[in-house]
């Protein structure tokens with residue numbers, strides 16, 4: 248379990264992490280999301296004691312990371328800047344780590360196997376591709392068989408097979424009852440692997456929620472209806488929780504809070520002709536954009552939100 252309380256980090260007058268309160272629970276995959284510069288890496292560095300909080304605290308399994316006697320057996324972390332001696336082989340790198348942390352040598356062979364590095368374990372780590380480097384970093388994170396696993400952008404540089412491998416690995420680790428905390432920019436990826444989401448923007452907590460709730464709060468499914476009589480259909484559909492919008496003079500309506508089936512049945516009951524009835528789910532990507540729109544530090548000239556294909 249990871250427990251952050253009013254966790255804050257300032258660099259000069261820049262507040263990178265601003266009073267974060269969250270708990271990452273065991274037995275599930277928790278995604279850590281946020282736009283560039285939101286404070287994800289800084290938070291992760293503080294979790295493993297690579298950076299000291301300016302104020303507040305963060306504990307892993309009840310203690311600050313540095314106060315654990317065998318930290319590698321407690322938390323396995325893959326952070327972006329991994330320092331590996333380029334001349335050393337993957338196997339030797341892992342052996343050295345195991346030796347200095349009192350981890351049995353056979354565990355090195357196990358993680359090499361687990362990370363799919365068997366065929367390259369004796370090659371110089373300096374010659375590794377980005378994807379192989381990621382796998383080696385993950386092997387190192389799992390070396391101590393830790394109860395808590397924390398990975399910063401683990402799918403970076405991985406090919407589709409590697410992405411699938413990570414997906415299964417994360418789920419397996421969570422199913423074994425471990426705490427799994429993973430940051431990513433890829434919302435679509437998070438939708439597939441994470442059960443729970445912690446979303447930050449400009450160092451602040453924006454949401455601590457499930458994937459399903461985030462999508463529901465962003466408006467859930469929208470149904471586009473094209474009808475001969477939009478004014479009457481609006482009246483017929485009106486009710487608690489149903490929201491109907493449409494431009495004056497247009498035959499097209501956007502409906503939330505009612506399914507395509509319910510709308511079709513209501514229209515038929517009142518003899519209203521429909522020309523089109525299309526249901527569209529809000530993706531995690533859209534829900535995330537909605538939530539973080541005001542917290543994005545670096546805006547491009549056209550944001551994806553403006554080009555989601557809604558009628559102009």
Ligand SMILES: Nc1ncnc2c1ncn2[C@@H]1O[C@H](COP(=O)(O)OP(=O)(O)OP(=O)(O)O)[C@@H](O)[C@H]1O
Nearest residue numbers: 258261262263281282283284285286287288289290
């Ligand atoms: N050592 C540092 N000195 C000064 N500012 C820093 C330092 N480290 C991070 N920052 C700033 O703190 C903010 C948060 O950075 P951080 O790397 O934690 O964000 P992030 O969410 O991991 O971003 P990304 O997704 O781009 O990796 C940024 O504005 C960054 O420029």
